[in-house]
Amino acid sequence: MGDDKEKVLRFFNLKLLFRPSRAQLIRNLWDQFYQIYCAIRDDTTNPGQLKIQALDWLSLFLTPSQGDPNDPRTFIQGLYLPSHVTPYIHTLVYHGWELLEKHRRWGLKAFSCSAVEKKNHNQVSTFFHKTLKNGGNPLKRKSAIQEIIEYENRTLYFTYNPLPKSKRIKKLRIK
Template sequence: MIPIENIIFDELHALLRITDRLWELMLAEIQENGLFNDLTRSVILGEMQRLKVSFHFWEDEKSHVWKYTSLMGDDKKTVLQFFNLKLLFKPSRAELIRKLWDGFYELYCALRNKNTDPAQLKQQSLEWLSLFLTPSQGNPSRPKTYVRGLYMPNQITPYMHALVYHGWELLEKHKRWGFKAFSCSAVEKKNHNQVSTFFRKTLKNGGDLLKRKSAIQEIIEYENRSLYFNYNVLSKSPKVKRIRIK
């Protein structure tokens, strides 16, 4: 087992996973308000088109759950920085969510900068977490005075915890090299190419929601079946599917 003091989280995955979480929470709020309809989806698609980000919604035929394109890192950065939330929310609400998104991007940039002061990053991270946990004010039954907060403690993800409570520690410990020296961006790119090629570049991540199988599980099961037929004498065997990744 790797000692805990020798573990460092990848800054790229922190960006990807936390951005995913912020996007999910934003869409969940729209659904909670009963506004996740064709018009809203059209507005989101229009904004993505303005940002020159390839993005699509589709309804799963079996589960009837609305799903959407998994974005690459650069596209996630674009959405995180420039998506116009005022198209979907009232100005005050949009400004609060935008402040949270901007605050996270600032943390990400600070984490990548080896010249960042760890003490300052710690304070900045705690302030961002406090913003994430902004409580509601007033009585929900009185809409005129009620101000909705942001999110709950149980909506914090492990990457958020790692960023807030351990990012500054790791930056201080590895200040000589910086977080970028431990980046897994090349591995992430390879994984993305493999998954998208296997599923014929649909970018739907694969996986069967009803069977609760992830994309990687489907790939492994397919490879296991191929290996079984290749190494066992059988009357019939399926043709091996060859995947070429450029």
């Protein structure tokens, strides 16, 4: 996390955007996440303690709403639903401590997904810029994934197997 993001995470005044009670709930969520973030970066962190911290943070993340949604006097809005738990959150909570325990000498930085995210971004960009987007000849229509994989295979093939360069000069006549 960059310094600017860390400052926002730690010091942003949520009371400018939310009611005080809601701002405090969100502040607690961010503060607990920051504690986990610091624990992950600390070489002396106990994996068991990280597991407890992550599970506590998840239970705060999944704070349910309380009261009658139609009565603003008694309704207290929760934070997130279980469907909002991403694969990254799942990995942090249920496997982060295991990775820390088994691979302590590398730390969790070794498990960054940035390369995978970049590859996914490049492939999606390729699909939307350089493929037929399931168009073209309707009889030979392919799935988007197949088009992306075939394009990548062609790119890799010609990267490692360049075509021989033609020595003949080609002349074009324009009438």
